[in-house]
Amino acid sequence: MPEQDAWNQIWELNHRVTDLGEPLALTDETRALLRDTAAEVAIAPEEAASALHGDVSAAALLKEIAKRIRxxxxxxxxxxxxxxxxxxxxxxxxxxxxxxxxxxxxxxxxxxxxxxxxxxxxxxx
The missing domain is CATH 1.20.58 (Methane Monooxygenase Hydroxylase; Chain G, domain 1)
Structure with missing residues (x-):
């Protein structure tokens, strides 16, 4: 079962990055959130790990996670x-x-x- 708070955090973060145009701050906490929720929405761990190496690819991962949830x-x-x-x-x-x-x-x-x-x-x- 997914962590509801984590999915809410994904929604809020995606809104700020995608809708409001804020840059994605790729902190350790953000990386952990993206890595963990990626697994919950059937994104392969290798794919998530690769995406977390850069801001642009991490933002794309965030967008895909949010899309799968929505x-x-x-x-x-x-x-x-x-x-x-x-x-x-x-x-x-x-x-x-x-x-x-x-x-x-x-x-x-x-x-x-x-x-x-x-x-x-x-x-x-």
Whole structure:
């Protein structure tokens, strides 16, 4: 399970760097945050380590981490909402479809786990 505070820090840091144009201060703390959260969003340790050697590549890593968190969260929310709509209508097979489709494309382990929990709950219905 990801560290919620770390994901919030990523969001805030990405906002400052990407949206506000602040330079990325590549401190030991920032490196640790990027390295640890990269692993949580399925970025290979070697790729993260390589990116942390320079400001430009570290900023790109930050942007990719934030993107995976944001896009995965939206994808999961849509899939759950769609599944719930079908479940409430009594169509469990149709309810499984958006969750299975999410599992076909989602790479963030936490979001995959949540989708699987939803699928398992449907199977218990």
């Amino acid at each position: 896009v995965g969260s939206r994808r999961l929310s849509r899939a759950i909402a769609e599944a719930m709509k079908h479940e409430e209508a009594g169509d469990l097979e149709a309810a499984r479809v958006p969750l299975l489709e999410l599992l076909d494309v989602e790479i963030v382990p936490f979001y995959r786990e949540l989708a699987q929990v939803q699928l398992d709950a449907l199977d218990e219905s």
